[in-house]
Each structure stands twice: as C-alpha cells, then as structure tokens.
Amino acid sequence: MTRSTALRHEVGQISYPLTCRVVASASSVLAASPQTRLNSVPSSSRPALGDLDAADAITADNSGFDGASPLSRSFSEVDDGDLAAALNRRIGQIAASTLSYDSEVTEEEMRKPLSAQELRQLIFTKYGKTYDVSFVRRDIPGKTFVCLNIMWNHLEQRSFKLTEQQYMEKLDGVAYLVGALGQTDKVRAFLKEPARSQKGLPPRPVVGTAISIRFDLEDGVIEEWFGNGYQ
Numbered sequence: 001m002t003r004s005t006a007l008r009h010e011v012g013q014i015s016y017p018l019t020c021r022v023v024a025s026a027s028s029v030l031a032a033s034p035q036t037r038l039n040s041v042p043s044s045s046r047p048a049l050g051d052l053d054a055a056d057a058i059t060a061d062n063s064g065f066d067g068a069s070p071l072s073r074s075f076s077e078v079d080d081g082d083l084a085a086a087l088n089r090r091i092g093q094i095a096a097s098t099l100s101y102d103s104e105v106t107e108e109e110m111r112k113p114l115s116a117q118e119l120r121q122l123i124f125t126k127y128g129k130t131y132d133v134s135f136v137r138r139d140i141p142g143k144t145f146v147c148l149n150i151m152w153n154h155l156e157q158r159s160f161k162l163t164e165q166q167y168m169e170k171l172d173g174v175a176y177l178v179g180a181l182g183q184t185d186k187v188r189a190f191l192k193e194p195a196r197s198q199k200g201l202p203p204r205p206v207v208g209t210a211i212s213i214r215f216d217l218e219d220g221v222i223e224e225w226f227g228n229g230y231q
Helices: 003-007 026-031 034-040 049-056 080-098 116-127 164-180 184-192 219-225
Strands: 131-140 143-154 211-214
Touching: 116 131, 116 164, 116 184, 131 164, 143 219, 164 184, 184 211
Parallel strands: none
Antiparallel strands: 131 143, 143 211
C-alpha cells in the first residue's frame, strides 16, 4: 500500500484525506524559515501576540521591559533570531501546559513526529497489549470535544478484525492525524506515564470501557476534521 493510500486509510469510523491536510513534519518545520515555522503551528497552538510579549518582559532587573518585543513589531522588521527565540519559548509553553503527566519527554522528542511504530510501542509498553485506537467526538451542552480512545480490542486476540499490516496502516494514519492536530506531545506524554486509575475508571482498557486522551482543539478545528454526525 502506498503512503497516499495509507494516509487515506480509515481512521476510527471516517476516512480522512490526510495527504492534503497533514502539517509539515517537525524536521521540515525546523529546517524552514522562522516565518514558515510559525505558520505551520496549528492555530489552536498559537498564542495571542500579547502572550508572547508578556513572556519577553522578564528581565534580570525585574523592570518588566528590556526593549521592543520581537512580536510587537511587524514580521518585516524582525530578524530570524528573534522569531526563532519566540517560537522556542512557545514550544516550551505548550509543553508546560500539556505535559502534566508523570512522564519524561525530552525537547528532541517534542520535535519528532509520532510514527506508527512508536505509537504501537508506547501502547504495548504501558498496557502490556497492542490495543486498537480510534477517534471519538462527544457533544455535551455548551461543549464539544474530541478524544483519542485506547480501545479494549487488541492485536493479540484471535477475534481481532485487523491483520498486523492493517493495524500498522491504521496506526500510521492515526499518528499523522495526531500530528496534524498538534496533539503529538499530549499523546506521547500520556502514554509514557504509568497506567493508573483516574476518576474511578480502570487503569487500562476493559470490555466496554476505553481509555480516553482528550485533545485541546478549537471548535473550528473540530468541525473541520470531525463534522456533525461523526461519533
């Protein structure tokens, strides 16, 4: 199966044209210009310019200002070093806000795209079985959210409906969509933490109960990727 076909493989219950939507890999983003790197960050992960200005206004003498903040000027006036520094600070802010688990994710790992093989290994290492995964959208009054579910079906079962090759192709599509949504760090961090019971739920998938990794997505992103009728 070609990469293009694999990326269109059914993910959960819906087929996504991922070849048209997937953002650049971390390596290509970092190799690009700072302007390109900023544009490649999903809108849900971009801060208001004022947020980064505030992050800049921390100085050794506690004056609260050390000159013009890079992002308070127009892009045409900002040099590559300033933009790169601002982007690196934002990466750190995203990590601080999402890596609230008892896990260790290095900066190098944060810049590395999630692969099907890594996703499989993370699931197996945490739970001891190669569980299936699927995306789910939930609508409650005043709120819509999307989760990546670790299902109770697993590759080691005789009754599992996918071959190993089909399972890996599915994980390939899941991993790319996780990256496109800007949720790689969250998924990686969650799967690196020890399995434990949370909110009265079992620490690992059991029949009828999946383990959910809830994504931080804007409503517009949810509607684009998981429109009405998606469950």
